[in-house]
Amino acid sequence: xxxxxxxxxxxxxxxxxxxxxxxxxxxxxxxxxxxxxxxxxxxxxxxxxxxxxxxxxxxxxxxxxxxxxxxxxxxxxxxxxxxxxxxxxxxxxxxxxxxxxxxxxxxxxxxxxxxxxxxxxxxxxxxxxxxxxxxxxxxxxxxxxxxxxxxxxxxxxxxxxxxxxxxxxxxxxxxxxxxxxxxxxxxxxxxxxxxxxxxxxxxxxxxxxxxxxxxxxxxxxxxxxxxxxxxxxxxxxxxxxxxxxxxxxxxxxxxxxxxxxxxxxxxxxxxxxxxxxxxxxxxxxxxxxxxxxxxxxxxxxxxxxxxxxxxxxxxxxxxxxxxxxxxxxxxxxxxxxxxxxxxxxxxxxxxxxxxxxxxxxxxxxxxxxxxxxxxxxxxxxxxxxxxxxxxxxxxxxxxxxxxxxxxxxxxxxxxxxxxxxxxxxxxxxxxxxxxxxxxxxxxxxxxxxxxxxxxxxxxxxxxxxxxxxxxxxxxxxxxxxxxxxx
Numbered sequence: 001x002x003x004x005x006x007x008x009x010x011x012x013x014x015x016x017x018x019x020x021x022x023x024x025x026x027x028x029x030x031x032x033x034x035x036x037x038x039x040x041x042x043x044x045x046x047x048x049x050x051x052x053x054x055x056x057x058x059x060x061x062x063x064x065x066x067x068x069x070x071x072x073x074x075x076x077x078x079x080x081x082x083x084x085x086x087x088x089x090x091x092x093x094x095x096x097x098x099x100x101x102x103x104x105x106x107x108x109x110x111x112x113x114x115x116x117x118x119x120x121x122x123x124x125x126x127x128x129x130x131x132x133x134x135x136x137x138x139x140x141x142x143x144x145x146x147x148x149x150x151x152x153x154x155x156x157x158x159x160x161x162x163x164x165x166x167x168x169x170x171x172x173x174x175x176x177x178x179x180x181x182x183x184x185x186x187x188x189x190x191x192x193x194x195x196x197x198x199x200x201x202x203x204x205x206x207x208x209x210x211x212x213x214x215x216x217x218x219x220x221x222x223x224x225x226x227x228x229x230x231x232x233x234x235x236x237x238x239x240x241x242x243x244x245x246x247x248x249x250x251x252x253x254x255x256x257x258x259x260x261x262x263x264x265x266x267x268x269x270x271x272x273x274x275x276x277x278x279x280x281x282x283x284x285x286x287x288x289x290x291x292x293x294x295x296x297x298x299x300x301x302x303x304x305x306x307x308x309x310x311x312x313x314x315x316x317x318x319x320x321x322x323x324x325x326x327x328x329x330x331x332x333x334x335x336x337x338x339x340x341x342x343x344x345x346x347x348x349x350x351x352x353x354x355x356x357x358x359x360x361x362x363x364x365x366x367x368x369x370x371x372x373x374x375x376x377x378x379x380x381x382x383x384x385x386x387x388x389x390x391x392x393x394x395x396x397x398x399x400x401x402x403x404x405x406x407x408x409x410x411x412x413x414x415x416x417x418x419x420x421x422x423x424x425x426x427x428x429x430x431x432x433x434x435x436x437x438x439x440x441x442x443x444x445x446x447x448x449x450x451x452x453x454x455x456x457x458x459x460x461x462x463x464x465x466x467x468x469x470x471x472x473x474x475x476x477x478x479x480x481x482x483x484x485x486x
Contacts, residue, residue, distance in 0.1 A: 003079035010114045011299040015079045015091075019104040023075075024067055031066035060100065068095065068104065076108055086113040088302050111299035116360045119293035122421045126285035130426035131274045133267050141266045145253050146245065152238040158205045159237045161191040165203060166236035171218065171228040180221045181228065189240075196230060206234045279434050282424045283415060287354065290418055296353040306348040307341075359407070361414035369409045377409045 001023060006014040032051050041049045041057060054063065072093065080087055091110035098104055152164055159165055165188050171181030191200055202214040211233050218228050243249045250262040315326050324332075330340055361367075382392035396402055424432040 001075060001078060003082050005083040005085065008109070010297040011302075012109065012111050013083075013085065015076070015083065015108040015110070017075055017079045017106055017108070019071075019075055021099070021102050021104065024071055024104060027067040027071035028063065030070055031063045034066060035063065064098065064100065068098065071104075072106070075104075075106075079108070080110075085110075087111065088113060088299055089305065111301055113356060113359075114297045114299075116294065116296055116357055118357070118360055118364055119290070121290055121293065121418050124286055124289045124293075124418070124422040125425070126282060126289060126422060127425055127427060128278050128281045128285065128432060129274075130428045130430065131271060131278055133270045133274065137270055138263055138266050141270060142245070142263065145266075146242050146249065149249070149253055150240045150242050152240050155237055155239045156208070157237065158207050159190055159203050159234065161200075161204065162240055163190050164188070164238040164240060165190060165234055166238075167203070168233040168235060170231045171223075172231075173218075173223045173226050173228050178221065178223055178228070181218075181223070185235075199230075199232065202230075202232055203234060206237075208234055208237050210234050278426070278432065282422075282432060282434060283419055286419045286422045286424070287415060289422070290357065291350065291353050294353070294357050296356050298349060298352050302352060303345070303348055306352060307344055310344055310348060355407075355411065358411035358414040361417065362410045365414065365417055367410055367413045367417075369406050369413070373409050373413075374406060377405060377412075381405070 001020070002018045004016045006016065008014055032054060035054055035058065036049050037046070039049065039054070039058065040046060041053060044050075044053070051063075076091065076093070088111040091108040093106055093108045095104070095106045097106075155163075167183075167186045167188055169181075169183045169186060171178050173181075186195070188195055188199070188203075190203060193200070196216040196219070198214045198216045202212040206212060211231065213229060213231050215227055216230050218224055218226055243252065245259060247258045250256045250259045254262050254265070256262045256265060311326075314329075319325060319329050326340075330337060333340075335343075378393055378396070379389050382389040385392055387395070396405060419434060424434065426432050
């Protein structure tokens with residue numbers, strides 16, 4: 001077999017392959033055997049029809065097509081390996097010559113990973129928010145905890161903001177009660193801004209047994225978007241009472257004996273949270289700076305595939321779980337479809353660039369992923385997906401996505417190398433010492449560069465990726481396939 005590589009552009013090549021006919025012998029034998037099992041010829045036992053009879057009865061062309069389809073993947077893979085190419089996606093194959101007994105020649109155009117020159121990243125400097133916890137931050141955290149331990153009791157007075165009401169609702173449009181416009185025993189907190197526009201004003205000041213009517217635009221259901229006349233009946237008013245802020249509350253809500261100890265712990269937790277946010281911010285800014293320094297050409301087909309994958313995962317997984325379609329989502333986000341498409345393209349480009357340059361760094365720095373690192377990353381991914389580690393691991397293995405997780409960890413380590421070399425200061429001018437970078441950078445990379453299918457989380461994303469063909473899956477000639485199927 002002879003092969004040659006022609007570079008069409010930085011991300012695409014054309015392979016020209018010539019195969020001596022004798023190298024098709026194994027595939028020809030397999031083709032005769034396969035056809036033998038499928039046909040019945042009078043005078044011959046099934047599977048024992050001679051090759052010359054098959055040629056006469058069914059045509060030598062059918063045998064050649066079967067043999068070529070069987071042989072193409074191997075010859076294509078051999079040519080890729082000979083050319084030392086890092087291919088992406090499926091090639092476009094065209095058989096240029098097929099002479100029975102003499103020669104098979106074909107071309108294959110395929111996208112490749114571009115050659116990337118890693119820029120000097122030692123001079124990257126970024127500024128991040130300082131870790132500052134104010135007394136107001138601690139007060140807010142304590143209030144949230146206090147709110148969780150609030151109690152309610154029925155009161156005989158007019159409803160006020162913060163009260164919890166039990167309501168019956170009835171919505172009419174054009175004087176007709178909607179089939180899905182009746183709800184009973186609804187629990188609602190006055191001032192929460194949930195349910196319907198105008199309901200807070202309608203129920204404030206009402207006592208149990210009182211009724212009010214108001215007009216509101218429906219946010220969902222059969223009459224979504226229409227103005228409805230809504231009748232609300234208040235059957236119960238409950239007052240929420242917060243526990244006193246004292247040592248007794250600290251003992252009730254935590255393992256601490258005093259309120260002072262609880263506040264100290266809240267400060268510590270808030271500082272840890274802000275340090276994590278600071279580290280994430282540093283990683284994102286360093287990555288942005290790295291991408292600006294690097295020249296990374298993007299294969300057009302890979303970009304289009306990534307855009308479609310992101311749209312599919314959003315519509316079929318994320319929005320589907322929330323009962324939304326793309327149109328409703330865009331209304332909520334106050335975006336046009338053109339704006340959404342532009343943002344998706346920008347995100348896809350960034351994701352591909354991130355993966356390409358970090359993969360190149362992994363190779364340059366010869367970074368390896370240990371079993372312990374992979375296990376820790378799998379545990380984090382399982383936790384974020386809402387699955388148990390065993391369930392997530394099973395889904396990953398069955399979907400053939402272990403290399404995907406290894407790639408995420410390796411890219412995280414590559415980004416950690418860049419972050420370590422960068423100068424990171426906070427808004428106060430203090431140098432930031434980032435610890436445990438690799439754990440966090442793996443998550444940062446995962447969020448930005450889900451080219452291998454990490455953009456979707458949980459079992460659905462893993463299973464969806466498992467259905468996609470591998471990027472280096474060997475091809476079959478389309479024309480030969482069509483003739484064989486016909």
